[in-house]
Structure formats: structure tokens, C-alpha cells
Amino acid sequence: MKRSTSGAGDGRAARPTAHELARYEGLFAARTRGMKSSAMREMMALTERPDVISLAGGLPDTSTFAPELYAKLMSRVAAESTARALQYGPTEGMESTVECIVEVMAAEGTMIDPGEVIVTTGGQQVIDLVCKTLIDPGDVIVAEAPTYPGAVPTFSAYQAEVEQIEMDGDGMPIDALESVLDRLQAEGRRPKFIYTIPNFHNPGGVTMSLARRRRLVEVARERELLVLEDNPYGLLRYEGEPLPTLYSLDAEAVGRGGASDLVIYLGTFSKILSPGLRLGWAVAPRAVLEKLNLGKQGADLCSSPMTQLFVAAYFSDRDWRVYLETLKSLYRRRRDVMLEALEEHFGGRASWTRPEGGLFIWATLDGNVDTTDLLARSEGVAFVPGRAAYADGRSGSSSMRLNFAGVAEDDIRAGVRRIGEALGGQAGLFGALSGSSGGPARGADASPEPEQQGTEPGLADVLQLPLRHDDGESRRRRDR
Numbered sequence: 001m002k003r004s005t006s007g008a009g010d011g012r013a014a015r016p017t018a019h020e021l022a023r024y025e026g027l028f029a030a031r032t033r034g035m036k037s038s039a040m041r042e043m044m045a046l047t048e049r050p051d052v053i054s055l056a057g058g059l060p061d062t063s064t065f066a067p068e069l070y071a072k073l074m075s076r077v078a079a080e081s082t083a084r085a086l087q088y089g090p091t092e093g094m095e096s097t098v099e100c101i102v103e104v105m106a107a108e109g110t111m112i113d114p115g116e117v118i119v120t121t122g123g124q125q126v127i128d129l130v131c132k133t134l135i136d137p138g139d140v141i142v143a144e145a146p147t148y149p150g151a152v153p154t155f156s157a158y159q160a161e162v163e164q165i166e167m168d169g170d171g172m173p174i175d176a177l178e179s180v181l182d183r184l185q186a187e188g189r190r191p192k193f194i195y196t197i198p199n200f201h202n203p204g205g206v207t208m209s210l211a212r213r214r215r216l217v218e219v220a221r222e223r224e225l226l227v228l229e230d231n232p233y234g235l236l237r238y239e240g241e242p243l244p245t246l247y248s249l250d251a252e253a254v255g256r257g258g259a260s261d262l263v264i265y266l267g268t269f270s271k272i273l274s275p276g277l278r279l280g281w282a283v284a285p286r287a288v289l290e291k292l293n294l295g296k297q298g299a300d301l302c303s304s305p306m307t308q309l310f311v312a313a314y315f316s317d318r319d320w321r322v323y324l325e326t327l328k329s330l331y332r333r334r335r336d337v338m339l340e341a342l343e344e345h346f347g348g349r350a351s352w353t354r355p356e357g358g359l360f361i362w363a364t365l366d367g368n369v370d371t372t373d374l375l376a377r378s379e380g381v382a383f384v385p386g387r388a389a390y391a392d393g394r395s396g397s398s399s400m401r402l403n404f405a406g407v408a409e410d411d412i413r414a415g416v417r418r419i420g421e422a423l424g425g426q427a428g429l430f431g432a433l434s435g436s437s438g439g440p441a442r443g444a445d446a447s448p449e450p451e452q453q454g455t456e457p458g459l460a461d462v463l464q465l466p467l468r469h470d471d472g473e474s475r476r477r478r479d480r
């Protein structure tokens with residue numbers, strides 16, 4: 001069949017036409033109807049374009065890893081373990097890699113039993129396997145609002161219903177969680193798990209306080225609920241005191257040096273070493289671990305022995321914490337540059353988080369500005385519109401996720417400036433079309449949200465108008 005190259009400018013990324021989709025319609029499983037494209041996948045295409053400054057991806061800066069070291073480690077794997085590197089490995093992961101995982105977790109103060117680890121193809125696979133193991137169509141997952149944009153398509157692929165709880169500066173408020181749990185209980189529904197990113201939230205940029213961590217574990221124990229603790233960023237702390245993982249707090253509650261029996265922990269080498277390795281892990285109660293293992297057998301049999309051996313070689317070659325320190329000082333500087341740029345270009349028109357670590361800042365624009373449309377208007381710069389972090393695809397429309405870690409300082413400044421310029425233009429357009437003064441900022445006493453304006457079109461509707469008539473690129477971006 002001839003492949004269409006329309007719509008993406010690159011044959012590899014071409015989208016099927018409506019006609020092509022219709023031809024196969026009767027074959028697709030019901031679950032595919034709810035499947036959404038990950039905002040991040042869309043953004044990966046943009047990040048490959050040299051003319052675009054991407055503040056969108058969840059990218060660490062891999063250019064900081066010395067090529068000579070990469071070559072040395074690969075040579076070592078070749079010299080010592082070619083046959084094993086090229087062979088299938090155990091589904092649960094190689095022993096030498098699990099030893100590295102135990103070491104990484106100990107660095108966060110979390111002691112684990114190597115027998116309760118499964119090595120996965122990135123942390124992303126943990127989310128997929130947990131859903132595969134626990135979720136039947138219509139089951140409930142409780143998550144933060146916003147939540148990790150990469151988890152949203154996974155949740156929808158498994159036809160979960162997602163209850164999202166709005167965070168504040170200390171993460172998920174546990175009293176709000178309890179209210180949701182009470183309501184669900186009254187409806188006869190028990191969530192399959194609570195999904196949380198306690199450290200330097202992606203995309204929220206906030207960290208769950210110690211008091212809330214303790215209370216969350218108590219609530220999980222009182223109600224016998226599983227928690228999926230997604231923690232890719234815990235070791236990327238730029239200031240403040242490290243906080244214990246939910247896993248370790250729950251293990252403490254179990255007592256007698258035991259393991260947590262309600263927390264499934266997700267870790268990854270992606271942010272402390274490299275996402276190209278595609279290696280993450282889960283630590284889970286044995287019964288859950290067994291099911292994850294069965295699910296993984298059906299997915300990919302095992303994670304790459306080649307990259308597992310690379311990790312083991314890296315950990316035995318040197319102290320992995322040294323590179324982590326390099327990353328931390330680089331990212332800390334970039335975070336500060338982005339905070340300054342936001343002050344300069346968004347000041348008075350938005351609010352944003354000030355993360356103590358991680359990769360992301362979450363900015364929320366004043367007024368009715370829709371960031372999906374703003375993205376279409378922001379020339380040569382990409383960010384993740386807030387809607388991608390909500391399962392309903394509608395909430396979070398005036399927020400955006402900005403990555404500071406994978407971007408050079410000058411590009412951070414230029415990128416934020418360009419978004420600020422587009423923001424000025426967009427607010428001006430709204431003013432012209434709606435007859436309002438068109439000032440960029442909406443103060444506390446300004447007009448209500450579009451939903452509250454009766455039959456008046458909201459700004460999001462107004463801005464569905466084609467904004468540029470150039471090469472159709474803005475439209476394509478909006479359609480993605």
C-alpha cells in the first residue's frame with residue numbers, strides 16, 4: 001500500500017487518512033477508540049527540527065556524557081560479554097543490573113530486597129505493566145492533576161477512568177484524596193491504584209511534603225489501596241532536604257525490616273544516566289511482581305541485555321554519583337535561567353512553579369489564554385500544552401509544561417521570550433475579537449472563565465480560527 005506523506009513532511013511520521021482508517025475500522029479493538037496520542041510523541045517530532053527550540057520534551061541533556069566513556073564502556077561489554085549482550089536475558093532482569101538498582105535506591109534512603117525488583121524497558125513500561133495487571137475497562141485510577149502526560153495515553157488505552165486531584169505547592173492534598181475515596185466508596189467503586197509523582201512532579205514541578213507522604217501511606221494502609229510511586233527525579237534535587245520515598249515510609253509501617261506491601265515503586269536510569277538505554281524498574285510486592293513479570297513476557301520477553309550490561313559496566317567503572325552531580329549543577333543553572341526569563345517575559349501575566357529539582361516548570365497563564373492555540377502561534381518554539389496532563393483532554397487549558405534541563409541557556413531565554421511575544425499577540429487578538437480591552441493580563445476581577453459566559457464563545461473557540469495562512473504548519477500542529 002502506498003503510504004501517504006501528507007501531514008508531517010516526513011514519510012516515517014505520516015498519518016493515515018480518514019479513508020485509510022475506515023478501511024480497517026471493523027478490525028480495531030474497542031480499546032483503540034479511547035487511545036490518544038501522547039503529547040510527548042508529538043513533541044518528539046518537533047524536537048528533531050533544528051529550527052525549533054524545544055522546551056517540550058522530557059529530555060535530559062545527553063550531550064554531557066563523554067563519548068570516550070561511552071566507547072570505553074561499550075568496548076568493555078564487547079570484550080567481556082559479547083555473547084550475553086547479544087542473547088535474550090531473564091525477564092526479571094540481569095543480576096548485575098539489579099545490583100545497580102539496589103545501589104541507586106539506597107542513595108535515596110530506600111532499602112530493597114533484590115528479589116522484589118523487575119527490570120523494565122524504561123519506567124514507561126512499568127506504567128503499562130501495572131495497568132495491564134490491574135486495570136479492567138471502567139476501573140478507577142486516582143491521579144494528581146496535572147499528571148504525567150505520558151501516563152494519560154496508557155490509562156486511556158486500558159480504558160481506565162481517571163479521577164484527578166488538583167495539587168497545590170505541597171503536592172496532592174490528602175484530605176481532597178480522602179474525599180474522592182469516600183465518594184467512590186459511596187458509589188461502590190474501589191480505585192485500583194493511586195498514581196503519584198512525589199518528587200519534582202512532571203509536569204507540576206512541585207514536591208509532596210513529608211506530612212502528606214506520611215498521611216498518604218496511612219490512608220493507603222487504612223483502605224488497603226495500592227500506590228504507584230513514580231519517581232524518576234528524586235535524585236535530581238537542586239536545593240532543600242531530600243524526603244523519604246513512599247516505599248520506604250510504607251516499609252517502615254510494615255515494620256521488622258520488611259518490604260512495602262502496598263507501594264509499587266517505579267524507577268528509571270533515564271534521568272540519572274540516559275533515556276536511550278530504555279531501562280527502568282519496578283519494586284513491588286511479590287504477588288504483583290509475579291503478574292508484572294507475566295505481563296512483560298507477553299510484551300517484550302526481557303529488556304535489552306546490551307544496555308543492562310552497559311549500566312553494570314558503568315557502575316563498576318566509576319562512581320555514578322559524580323555524573324549525577326554534573327547534571328545537577330547544569331540543570332540547577334538552567335532552572336534559574338528559566339525562572340529569570342519567565343519573570344522577564346511572563347511577569348504579571350502568569351504564575352509558575354519554582355521546582356527544587358527535576359526537569360520542569362509548570363506555568364499557568366492569567367485569563368482565558370488557551371495554550372494549545374498559543375503553541376500554534378509560538379514561532380519556532382515548542383512546549384507541552386497543559387491539556388496533555390489531564391485525562392479529560394480539556395482541563396489545564398491555560399497551563400503549559402516547560403523543560404529547562406535539556407536546553408542551552410540562550411535557547412531557554414529565546415524560547416521563553418518567543419512564547420511571551422506570542423502571548424502578547426494572542427491576548428491582543430482576543431481583545432480585538434471580543435471587544436475587550438485586550439490587555440494581556442487578566443486580573444482577579446476580570447471577566448469570568450469562558451464556560452461561565454453563557455452562549456458567548458470562549459477564547460478557545462475564538463482561537464480555533466486559522467491563525468496563520470502560511471504553510472499550514474500551525475494547523476498541523478494544532479491537529480496533532
Ligand SMILES: Cc1ncc(COP(=O)(O)O)c(C=O)c1O
Nearest residue numbers: 058122123124148202268270280
Ligand atoms: C513521571 C515520569 N514517569 C515515567 C517516565 C518514563 O521514563 P522512562 O520510560 O524514560 O524511564 C517519565 C519520563 O519522562 C516521567 O517523567
